[in-house]
Amino acid sequence: MALATVDQATGDRPAPRRRTGFAGQLQAGSGLGLGIAVLWFSLLVLLPLAAVVVTASEGGWSAFWAAVTTEQTAAAIRLTVGTAAVVTAVNAVVGPAIAWVLVRDEFRGKRLLELLIDIPFALPTVVAGLVLLSLYGVDSPVAIEVANTRGAVVLAYLFVTLPFVVRTVQPVLEELDPEVEEAAASLGASRVTTFRRIVLPALIPAIAAGGALSFARGVSEYGSLVLLSGNLPFRTEVTSVRILSSIENDNLPAAAAIATVLLAISLAVIVILDVIQRRAVRRG
Amino acid sequence: MAERHHHPRPKPGPVALALRVAVIAYLFLLVAWPLFLVVQNALASGLGPISDLLADPDVRHALRLTAVAAAVSVAISTVFGVGMSVLLVRYDFPGKRILNALVDLPLSVSPVVVGLALVLVYGGRDGWLGPALEDAGVQVIFATPGIILATTFVVLPLVIREVVPVLEEVGIEQEQAATSLGASAWQTFRRITLPSIRWAVLYGVVLSLARALGEFGAVKVVSGNVLGRTRTAPLVVEEKYLNFDRDGAYATALLLVLVSVAAIVAVSLIRNDRETT
Numbered sequence: 001m002a003l004a005t006v007d008q009a010t011g012d013r014p015a016p017r018r019r020t021g022f023a024g025q026l027q028a029g030s031g032l033g034l035g036i037a038v039l040w041f042s043l044l045v046l047l048p049l050a051a052v053v054v055t056a057s058e059g060g061w062s063a064f065w066a067a068v069t070t071e072q073t074a075a076a077i078r079l080t081v082g083t084a085a086v087v088t089a090v091n092a093v094v095g096p097a098i099a100w101v102l103v104r105d106e107f108r109g110k111r112l113l114e115l116l117i118d119i120p121f122a123l124p125t126v127v128a129g130l131v132l133l134s135l136y137g138v139d140s141p142v143a144i145e146v147a148n149t150r151g152a153v154v155l156a157y158l159f160v161t162l163p164f165v166v167r168t169v170q171p172v173l174e175e176l177d178p179e180v181e182e183a184a185a186s187l188g189a190s191r192v193t194t195f196r197r198i199v200l201p202a203l204i205p206a207i208a209a210g211g212a213l214s215f216a217r218g219v220s221e222y223g224s225l226v227l228l229s230g231n232l233p234f235r236t237e238v239t240s241v242r243i244l245s246s247i248e249n250d251n252l253p254a255a256a257a258i259a260t261v262l263l264a265i266s267l268a269v270i271v272i273l274d275v276i277q278r279r280a281v282r283r284g
Numbered sequence: 285m286a287e288r289h290h291h292p293r294p295k296p297g298p299v300a301l302a303l304r305v306a307v308i309a310y311l312f313l314l315v316a317w318p319l320f321l322v323v324q325n326a327l328a329s330g331l332g333p334i335s336d337l338l339a340d341p342d343v344r345h346a347l348r349l350t351a352v353a354a355a356v357s358v359a360i361s362t363v364f365g366v367g368m369s370v371l372l373v374r375y376d377f378p379g380k381r382i383l384n385a386l387v388d389l390p391l392s393v394s395p396v397v398v399g400l401a402l403v404l405v406y407g408g409r410d411g412w413l414g415p416a417l418e419d420a421g422v423q424v425i426f427a428t429p430g431i432i433l434a435t436t437f438v439v440l441p442l443v444i445r446e447v448v449p450v451l452e453e454v455g456i457e458q459e460q461a462a463t464s465l466g467a468s469a470w471q472t473f474r475r476i477t478l479p480s481i482r483w484a485v486l487y488g489v490v491l492s493l494a495r496a497l498g499e500f501g502a503v504k505v506v507s508g509n510v511l512g513r514t515r516t517a518p519l520v521v522e523e524k525y526l527n528f529d530r531d532g533a534y535a536t537a538l539l540l541v542l543v544s545v546a547a548i549v550a551v552s553l554i555r556n557d558r559e560t561t
Contacts, residue, residue, distance in 0.1 A: 026375050029469055034377060037368050041383075044437055045390060048401030051412055055404055094310060101307045105300060113308065115548055116315045122491065122544035124498025124518045125395075127322075127537045130525065134321035135313075141321075142313075159314055191299075213392070220394030223500035223518070227525055240396040240501065247400055247505060256404065259397040266392040270385055 052263065055256035067257035072233050073242050077261060079153065080239040084218030087157040091214045092207050095165025096173075102166070103173045120162045125223025128159055133228055148230030153238060156224040161217050165210030172206045205280035209273055216269040220262060319541065325530075326538035333531040334538070342512045343520060343536070350517040353428065353503075354496035357435035362489055365443025370477065372444075373451040390440045398437050399505020402430060426508035431516065434502035439495050443488030450484040451477075483558055487551050494547035498540055 026034060056064055067073070102114060120128060132155055137147040146152045176199065184194045222240035229236040239262055246255035296304065326333070337343050371377075372384055390398070406424035407414045417424060424430045458480075462472045500518040507514040515523070517536060525533035 024375055026377055027469065030371065030375055033367055034371050034375070037364060037371060038383070040364060041368075041387070041440075044433060045440065046386070047412070048398075048405045048437075049389070049393070051404035052397065052401045097303055098307050098311070101304050105296060105304050107304065111552070113311055115545075115552055116311045118548045118551070119315055119319065119545065122494035122498070122548050124500060124521075124540050124544065126500045126518045126521050127498065127540050127544075130521060130533065130537050131318040131322045131541075134325055135318040162314065216392035220392060220397070222394060222396050226500075226522055240394045243394070243396045243400060244501075244505065247396075247403070252400070252404065255400050259394070259400050262394050262397055266389065269392055270388060274385055 049263065052256045052259045055253055056260040059253055063253065064257045064260070067254040068261055072237070073239075073258055075234045076237050076239045076242040077258075079150070079237070080219055081265070083150070083153050083157055083238075084215050087154060087161055087218050088211045088215040090158065091161055091165045092211050095210060095214075096169045096203055096207060098166045099169040099173050102170060104178075117163050117166050120159050125160065125221070126226055128224040129156065129227040132156060132159060132224070137228075147228060148232065148236060150236055152229040153225065153236055156228055157218040157221060160221055160224055161214035164214040164217065165207060168206045168210035168213070169203055172203055176202055205276055208276045212269045212273045212276070216266050219265050322534060322537055322541060326534040328534075329531060333535040337532055337535045337539075342515070343517075343532075345512050346515050346517050346520045347539075349428065349431070349514070350497055353431045353435050353516065354493055356432050357439060357496045358489060358492045360432075360436050361439050361492055362443050362485065364440070365488060366447060366481070366485060369444050369447040369451055369481075370473070373448055374456070387444055388441050390437050395434075395438065395499065395501025396505060398434055398502040402433055402437070402502075402506050406430065406433070425506050426510070426514060428514070430506035431503050431514065434506045435496045435499050438499050438502055439492040442492045442495065443485065446484040446488035446491070447481050450481050454480045483554065486554060490547050490551050490554075494544045497543055 056067075059067075068077070098113075098117065102110065102117075123131070132152075133147060135142065136144055136152070136155060138145065146155055181194050181198055184198050185191070189197070220240065221238070222244070225231070225236075225238055225241065229238070231237050231241045239258060243255045243258050243262075246252070246258065368387060372380065372387075393401075403411065403425055405412045405414065406417065408418045408423060408425055409415070411425070414424060422429065424433065458476050459472050462476050463469075467475070498518055499516075500522075503516055504519060504522075507516065507519070509515050509519050509523075517540060521533050521536045521540070524530075524536060
């Protein structure tokens with residue numbers, strides 16, 4: 001039981017991800033279950049992803065490099081990574097603000113805002129594109145027309161990545177005791193100081209974790225751009241669209257090479273997430 | 285969700301008020317208004333386009349295919365997800381940390397890459413396993429199994445992400461008690477573990493279902509998008525919009541919007557209901 005109490009003590013602070021706790025050894029039945037689960041996971045996820053990397057490397061380094069550095073592909077990768085970075089920076093500011101309003105503010109209709117946050121996660125991406133097009137497309141009622149411009153890519157990324165930072169910061173903010181902030185204020189700390197010294201340090205790991213997810217999602221986005229961005233080469237064509245046109249031209253090695261770049265970015269993001277969270281759990 | 289730590293604040297300060305207004309404006313412009321306009325556009329000429337749509341045999345086929353593929357994928361990923369969560373939380377084995385990180389991988393892989401990856405392995409012409417499977421009479425790519433594989437890939441982590449934190453929180457005392465009283469592993473799972481995670485499983489299933497019904501990029505690559513055979517509902521939206529059938533596109537989109545909004549509302553209701561009891 002000692003193990004369980006230790007785990008509960010550290011469990012007071014919600015670590016955004018799984019920790020290992022009180023684990024038992026595998027028995028015959030659970031061992032078989034693990035075998036089946038890993039086999040299925042390998043056939044569905046690992047083997048296909050390995051096939052992408054292997055196909056990309058079949059032509060050697062020079063073929064890989066040639067495929068990912070054609071002018072059009074390089075422009076697409078730059079646009080994708082640059083826009084995802086900008087959108088993640090926006091989310092790192094807007095996300096905690098939304099989470100703060102949801103946790104600390106009280107007003108009628110707040111539940112509706114909660115629903116709005118989750119809609120981009122559940123809405124089919126192609127429908128998300130159509131949704132944005134109806135307000136920001138041709139004949140925009142607000143006279144902001146971004147269809148077929150780089151603004152469309154920013155808008156689509158902002159839409160699909162909306163929930164990530166909000167939903168990672170929110171539980172941390174809920175656990176944060178307002179009394180600590182009140183104590184700081186009563187000791188003469190200004191609002192800015194209280195925010196900077198008390199609130200922000202507690203939120204940083206969650207913001208980083210949510211930001212990493214939002215960056216990864218932005219970089220890999222495809223569906224919401226199909227109708228919205230026009231996919232103009234050198235202007236609004238993102239990496240996923242480049243991969244798809246290589247597939248449609250039956251040039252699978254080139255598609256695999258560009259896909260490998262995206263996979264490397266995803267993997268880097270997962271590693272960063274893991275490091276941030278380990279650090280957060282240790283500190284807690 | 286926030287009600288638990290409710291601190292009465294009778295009058296918000298100017299900063300809080302400004303923040304509230306800014307957040308509402310942002311969400312209104314980014315989500316609420318566009319969503320409302322889609323519903324409005326879809327219903328602009330009455331219910332005509334929707335009944336036209338439902339009368340089209342190809343669209344009906346697409347809707348049915350979407351529903352079947354989503355149901356099968358969610359069933360598979362639920363069984364896999366619950367099993368995997370129990371293994372990851374309750375057992376120790378070599379490679380566990382890596383597996384733990386890898387199960388989240390599908391969340392950050394581009395749908396187009398998912399499709400490409402499946403084609404490279406299961407493609408009938410020169411995939412790694414595809415030709416052998418085709419000799420055995422199973423066509424995966426450009427057929428329903430491919431659509432199911434792609435959808436399952438995409439929704440795979442969702443159940444796990446909901447169930448694992450709950451499993452960690454409930455602890456093992458009850459399970460150990462059951463085992464020490466002579467319950468078998470299966471009895472313990474069914475009588476103790478499963479009831480304690482049932483809500484988490486339900487959230488995971490609803491979220492997975494919403495995602496599965498709407499999966500676009502991965503399905504587009506593996507399905508071949510053949511009218512009346514492998515075209516799913518989200519692909520119908522694109523095809524109709526690009527062919528200047530705006531009414532049809534908006535009507536199909538409306539159906540998908542209704543399903544995903546219903547899913548979100550369901551999850552929110554279950555969550556609130558459970559937190560107040």
